[in-house]
Amino acid sequence: MNIDAIDVNESIGLVHQVLGDHDKRKGILISTLHKIQAENGYLPEDILRALSKKLLIPLAEIYRVASFYKQFHFSPRGKKIVRVCTGTACHVRGAAKVEDALKERYQIKAGQTTPDLKLTLETVGCVGCCGLAPVVTINEDVMGTIGPKKIKHLIHVIEEEGVAHGEN
Amino acid sequence: MEKIKSLEEFNNLRLLLKEEVFKDDVPRVRMCMGTACAASGAGKVAADIERELASEHKHAEIVKTGCQGFCQQGPVMKVEPWGYYYQKVKNTDAHEIVSATISGGFPVRKLLYRDSVADEPCEMVETVPYYKKQVRIALKNNGVIDPRQIYHYIAVDGYAALAKALSSMTPDAVLQEVDNANLRGRGGAGFPAGTKWKHSKKSGSSLKFVIANGDEGDPGAFMDRSIMEGDPHGLLEGMLLCAYAIGATYGFVYVRHEYPLAVVNLKHAIKQAEEMGFLGKNIMGTDFSCHIDVREGAGAFVCGESTSLVASIEGDRGFPRPRPPRLSEKGGGAWGYPSNLNNIETYACVPHIIEHGAAWFKSIGTENSPGTKVFALTGKVKNTGLVEVPMGITLREIIYDIGGGILDGKKFKAVQTGGPSGGCLPEEFLDLKVDFDSLTKVGSMMGSGGMVVMDEDTCVVDVAKFFLSFTKEESCGKCPPCRIGTYQMLEILEKITAGKGEPGDLDRLEKICHLVGKGSLCGLGQSAPNPILSTLKYFRQEYEEHVHDKFCRARVCAGLGSYTIDHTECFLCGLCKQACAFHAVKESRRAYFIDQDECTQCKACFTACPIGAVKIGKGNKKAKERMGLGR
Ligand SMILES: Cc1cc2nc3c(=O)[nH]c(=O)nc-3n(C[C@H](O)[C@H](O)[C@H](O)COP(=O)(O)O)c2cc1C
Ligand code: SF4
Ligand code: SF4
Ligand code: FES
Ligand code: FES
DSSP, X not given: XXXXXXXHHHHHOXXXXXXXXXXXXXXXXXXXXXXXXXXXXXXXXXXXXXXXXXXXXXXXXXXXHHTTSTTOOSSOOOSXXXXXXXXXXXXXXXXXXXXXXXXXXXXXXXXXXXXXXXXXXXXXXXXXXXXGOSOEEETTEEEXXXXXXXXXXXXXXHHSSOOOTTOO | OOOOOSHHHHHHHHHHHHHHTTOTTSOEEEEEOSHHHHHTTHHHHHHHHHHHHHHHTOOOEEEEESOOSOGGGOSOEEEETTTEEEOSOOGGGHHHIIIIIIIHOOOXXXXXXXXXXXXXXXXXXXXXXXXXXXXXXXXXXXXXXOTTOHHHHHHTTTTHHHHHHHHHOOHHHHHHHHHHHTOBOTTTTOOBHHHHHHHHHHTOOSOOXXXXXXXXXXXXXXXXXXXXXXXXXXXXXXXXXXXXXXXXOEEEEEEOTTXXXXXXXXXXXXXXXXXXXXXXXXXXXXXXXXXXXXXXXXXOGGGGSHHHHHHHHTTSOOOOOOSSSOTTSTTTSGGGSOEEEEEHHHHHHHHHHXXXXXXXXXXXXXXXXXXXXXXXXXXXXXXXXXXXXXXXXXXXXXXXXXXXXBGGGOOEEEEEESGGGOEEEEGGGTTOBOSHHHHHHTTOOOTTOEEEXXXXXXXXXXXXXXXXXXXXXHOOXXXXXXXXXXHHHHHHHHHHHTTOOOTTHHHHHHHHHHHHHHHOSSHHHHHTTHHHHHHHHHOHHHHHIIIIIOOOTTSOSXXXXXXXXXXXXXXXXXHHHHHOTTOOEEEOSSOEEEOTTTOOOOOHHHHHOTTOOEEEESOOHHHHHHTTOOO
């Protein structure tokens, strides 16, 4: 994304009318980080450097803010992001078993990426489909009711195609 | 879309839309497109019904609604004018839906809900036990309108409350109505919204903000998501009424980043509302102006706390800070301007209060907690999903009448309310009338409305451990009692569930709980001990069994108990022997048995046995000896 083209006033919305310059620049930081990450999959250092110059916020300060939030990542991530929901409903209905099966299959811990950058395994607290617990999301797709029998199918789906909706 | 320039224009449009949208003589499929139903294939079902309609030359309107609540049975739909309620619909059912229902008016019987195969099916929504006791205020439009169509919202009396306020009520009158209704905050503590609004109004600043808290961090609650996705205009209208009442000119909806559809639908709704003049400058031609924007979180539970939410909006780390100043005071809110923060569900109730009056609202619910509350009912209960019920309903009604009782006919053990800040209640409280105060009194909390039902196979110590591992992860680390305390509490719980508990652990645990509760800066730390304290209070015996008898009666925790094989049940399949990585299962000529000296209580054999012949009993001599006990 073109950092220089960022229009601070437009990004922050009409509230720019009442805010000072520094507040405005800082106010768009998190949403800009989201955009950078959406484009690159993570927050590359060179882009953050450019952002630091553009918003006149020290690089250290950008890292200070970004590192607070779990959603921001500083290294490349897998092509497929597999998130095991470990929210309450999923926990009670056996999310741990699903997580263990995936850890075993890919030999990585939650939060890690396979060395070939194919897959990142994560846990997430409730994706709002508790009715389908236990739930796993693969990129944007949701797959639910993953009982012991469906784990094999889950791995198949992860490795082959996306989720064909309607198979839950 | 034309901009509305006066209240009169709005009223004309409204009357027109009430006739034009949702006409009585058109068959209509209200198809749930909520996240869960979409995941179970709702999109395909809708497409196939459309295709089927075209090839049969039939006309029916398909309304793609937000979550209808009964996600577990998804995809779900209502077919009107007959009112049939279909569940677990597959795309292969499209043909029958069109030929039987839309052409013939008959229900497709296999898609109707029934409690069990032997029961008569329920044809209408109103007769489905899951919906029977529900009263819908905050979720009124969910499942009725297409959230992406502002005309649908207006047709079901949307923006009428705002028009009423702007045409015939002063800001003070709006505030007074909300205050009279005694609307209490749905986001956790139940603080009266009217009181908060008065504080914000009195702050004496000309610039004020309204903020809606859509961070929804409780890992098991999703009512705010449903409202943002399924009825975004309802939220906006509630915020606008608040802005009008307190004199705010800008607003934000702070949405959790894990809810992409909510962000999309909200932004779409804001754009439509701006185009039509319900939002922005000179709303409906009056001199009331207010702008609302969406702000996304980035994955931090603590950002649901008011002061850290504001810090996050400002673009900083979401650290809480001591109060005062409160958000509603000068110097407290976003960029130091007074800000009124309420939960999504709280705002969603406001238009209905203004439209129908405080007296109507107070006629629902209990005296001190009027209105309804949405719960996310989950766990070991037959029917799971979102339920909106009047305050004062008993836990038994929610769990048995609406939830259909415990899964697989097991025995009820406990119900957890309030998520990571709440507590577990045992059977004796099943007849407790649920409201803000009653739950707090018995050591739990309304919280955001998560409700997890547990059966005899759920271990309460394990549940406490689950919530603690959540709060430990989410502690922002600013203040030591929470940062270190949650860590230590979790450590003790892990020790106990691993069979390494020592006498004195429970007292130590209790002591840390009290210290963390008293010493923490924000609500996260202050309420983090609740799951432990409530389970210690009502299920202390189970903790003691873990510590002294090395026994988990729910057979959840590995590392406890003594493992034996019941020879009267065992049919010699040998799976336990294969499963045991420690060669503790020995094979003799006619039987398998477990060598107690080598068994590590890893539970693998118990899980492997297909008929449950591996038994876990109380007392584990070896474990006790390891701990220097019982010698
Ligand atoms: C750690 C923590 C997390 C919270 N998370 C939320 C949340 O996700 N949603 C919410 O509405 N309130 C949350 N709250 C409560 C808010 O601080 C605040 O009280 C509430 O949004 C006020 O709205 P209400 O009065 O309408 O309930 C949280 C509080 C704490 C301490
Ligand atoms: S109580 Fe916990 S979450 Fe709250 S400020 Fe202290 S460390 Fe942070
Ligand atoms: S509990 Fe584990 S170690 Fe003990 S017999 Fe069973 S499988 Fe073997
Ligand atoms: S707990 Fe997993 S989707 Fe809600
Ligand atoms: S998503 Fe369809 S009922 Fe909840």
